Amino acid sequence: MLEKDIEKSLYSREEIAVKTKELGQQITKDYAGKNPLVIGILKGAIPFMADLIREMDMQLEMDFMDVSSYGEALVSSGEVKIIKDLDTNVAGRDLLIVEDIIDSGQTLKYLVELFKYRQAKSVKIVTLLDKPEGRVVDIYPDYSGFNVPNEFVVGFGLDYKENYRNLPFVGVLKPEIYETNN
Numbered sequence: 001m002l003e004k005d006i007e008k009s010l011y012s013r014e015e016i017a018v019k020t021k022e023l024g025q026q027i028t029k030d031y032a033g034k035n036p037l038v039i040g041i042l043k044g045a046i047p048f049m050a051d052l053i054r055e056m057d058m059q060l061e062m063d064f065m066d067v068s069s070y071g072e073a074l075v076s077s078g079e080v081k082i083i084k085d086l087d088t089n090v091a092g093r094d095l096l097i098v099e100d101i102i103d104s105g106q107t108l109k110y111l112v113e114l115f116k117y118r119q120a121k122s123v124k125i126v127t128l129l130d131k132p133e134g135r136v137v138d139i140y141p142d143y144s145g146f147n148v149p150n151e152f153v154v155g156f157g158l159d160y161k162e163n164y165r166n167l168p169f170v171g172v173l174k175p176e177i178y179e180t181n182n
């Protein structure tokens with residue numbers, strides 16, 4: 001039903017699972033002896049974060065932040081708004097920010113600066129997808145699943161107008177979906 005709107009699949013459910021396991025194992029090694037605060041950026045990070053934390057064999061805490069710069073648009077407005085802040089004090093904590101995608105980089109640039117200002121001990125980024133060609137500010141993930149081409153992608157948390165987040169893989173929509181919606 002949902003899949004009929006997809007032009008092509010880029011990363012299958014199985015490829016994402018394999019990659020998530022590898023990332024979890026690497027993070028487990030790197031954070032040995034630490035108790036990180038894992039911060040999911042709502043809403044897109046939810047499916048990836050749910051899988052990733054179950055591949056992280058360590059004591060960890062979770063929190064969530066909701067920021068938005070896209071609204072219903074396909075390109076970032078550049079202005080990052082906090083919709084929901086963390087419940088946790090990050091001062092002195094090792095933070096691992098979980099994202100579904102880094103595109104322009106503006107969301108993460110804003111968050112990394114905010115958490116440093118709030119005196120986090122360390123701030124690292126793990127993202128399922130990285131779109132280097134979308135970048136307008138300098139920011140790089142510490143851990144990344146896949147480099148995506150410069151196309152608007154949906155699925156595995158990523159939305160078009162709030163839909164398609166529940167697609168179990170990452171893909172590109174058929175052009176007529178945009179045409180009929182605009």
Ligand SMILES: O=P(O)(O)OC[C@H]1O[C@H](OP(=O)(O)OP(=O)(O)O)[C@H](O)[C@@H]1O
Pocket residue numbers: 041042043044045067068069070071076099100101102103104105106107108158159
């Ligand atoms: O690198 P950027 O250009 O800043 O784009 C990446 C951000 O945009 C999307 O979130 P969005 O603001 O659409 O919220 P959502 O997760 O609720 O879809 C995505 O989940 C990232 O958080």
Ligand SMILES: [Mg+2]
Pocket residue numbers: 044070159
């Ligand atoms: Mg979005």
